[in-house]
Amino acid sequence: MNKTNKTYIAGHGGMVGSALLRTLRNKGYESIITRELGDLDLRRQAETEEFFLSEKPDIVFLAAAKVGGIAANNTYPAEFIYDNLAIQTNVIHAAYRAGVKRLLFLGSSCIYPKLCPQPIKEEYLLTGSLEPTNEAYALAKIAGLEMCKHYNAQYGVDFVSVMPTNLYGENDNFNLETSHVLPALLRKFHEAKQANLPFVEVWGSGTPRREFLHVNDMAEACVHVMENPESSGVYNVGCGEDVTIRELTELIGQVVGYQGDLKFDSSKPDGTPRKLLDISRITELGWKPALTLEQGIKQTYAWYCESIKN
Numbered sequence: 001m002n003k004t005n006k007t008y009i010a011g012h013g014g015m016v017g018s019a020l021l022r023t024l025r026n027k028g029y030e031s032i033i034t035r036e037l038g039d040l041d042l043r044r045q046a047e048t049e050e051f052f053l054s055e056k057p058d059i060v061f062l063a064a065a066k067v068g069g070i071a072a073n074n075t076y077p078a079e080f081i082y083d084n085l086a087i088q089t090n091v092i093h094a095a096y097r098a099g100v101k102r103l104l105f106l107g108s109s110c111i112y113p114k115l116c117p118q119p120i121k122e123e124y125l126l127t128g129s130l131e132p133t134n135e136a137y138a139l140a141k142i143a144g145l146e147m148c149k150h151y152n153a154q155y156g157v158d159f160v161s162v163m164p165t166n167l168y169g170e171n172d173n174f175n176l177e178t179s180h181v182l183p184a185l186l187r188k189f190h191e192a193k194q195a196n197l198p199f200v201e202v203w204g205s206g207t208p209r210r211e212f213l214h215v216n217d218m219a220e221a222c223v224h225v226m227e228n229p230e231s232s233g234v235y236n237v238g239c240g241e242d243v244t245i246r247e248l249t250e251l252i253g254q255v256v257g258y259q260g261d262l263k264f265d266s267s268k269p270d271g272t273p274r275k276l277l278d279i280s281r282i283t284e285l286g287w288k289p290a291l292t293l294e295q296g297i298k299q300t301y302a303w304y305c306e307s308i309k310n
């Protein structure tokens with residue numbers, strides 16, 4: 001991949017896609033193409049193929065997906081499996097037909113078995129049962145990375161996959177019903193502080209462990225993988241450390257400056273007990289994260305405060 005390549009970011013309006021757009025622009029990529037949702041529905045095969053055959057991109061970042069937190073995954077499994085299978089199947093096949101030089105598929109750490117050894121290596125894929133709250137999403141993402149593998153084998157294309165841990169940052173979803181834990185807690189603490197509420201409600205037991213990576217670090221990792229001609233297969237992308245949900249909650253409380261109590265709601269699901277990624281493969285390629293969790297939360301909170309003002 002080089003800076004004059006025609007580079008298509010699928011999903012540029014989302015959290016990861018918008019970070020990719022910023023990162024590629026900052027690095028001097030000259031020929032980036034994007035399409036608004038209303039102009040191109042990647043779930044429609046004919047529309048997707050027509051777009052690829054007329055635009056003929058050299059490089060594709062496949063960051064378009066239906067995503068959400070534990071409650072969204074659990075409540076809308078049909079939408080998660082259909083939208084993701086349709087988007088990725090159409091894009092991967094159209095990219096092959098249009099002669100795309102390189103494609104990066106974005107998956108998720110929830111593709112790995114619910115109870116697999118920690119930290120999780122790429123080779124643990126398909127060695128056990130999935131976490132039920134996100135089985136539909138995980139199955140779609142597994143199909144995507146397997147599709148890349150088989151297209152490489154049969155058609156000789158160059159499609160690579162990255163499996164990010166739990167991401168957060170600018171342009172995240174702050175809707176309390178559908179978001180992930182980190183943006184949900186930032187918003188809950190902020191609103192509790194503003195309204196002087198006595199407690200903040202936290203879902204589950206607080207004991208599950210999660211690893212968090214800022215989306216700017218994720219975008220750097222994606223470009224790093226794509227700029228290295230030797231990269232291939234699947235790369236886990238994380239920060240290498242995890243925290244309990246209780247520890248995360250306390251850290252967010254400190255950053256926001258909220259003094260009240262925490263109330264854990266055990267009627268809400270915990271999800272998988274732990275999913276810490278082994279990131280040796282990508283660190284051997286020369287990438288490492290730049291932001292600590294505390295720095296990332298501070299930056300995201302500042303962004304959130306600014307965005308609700310506007």
Ligand code: GFB
Pocket residue numbers: 068069070071073108109110133134137138165166167178179180181182184185201202203204205208210245268269270271272
């Ligand atoms: O981030 P999260 O929704 O997703 O939840 P997963 C992580 C943990 O935080 C769970 C707890 O144990 C939640 O019960 N939690 C505590 C909360 N308070 C809250 C809250 O207010 N909102 C939310 N959302 N959680 C998702 C998958 O799993 O992770 C997706 O469902 C995807 O498929 C994504 O893989 C990265 O980490 O459990």
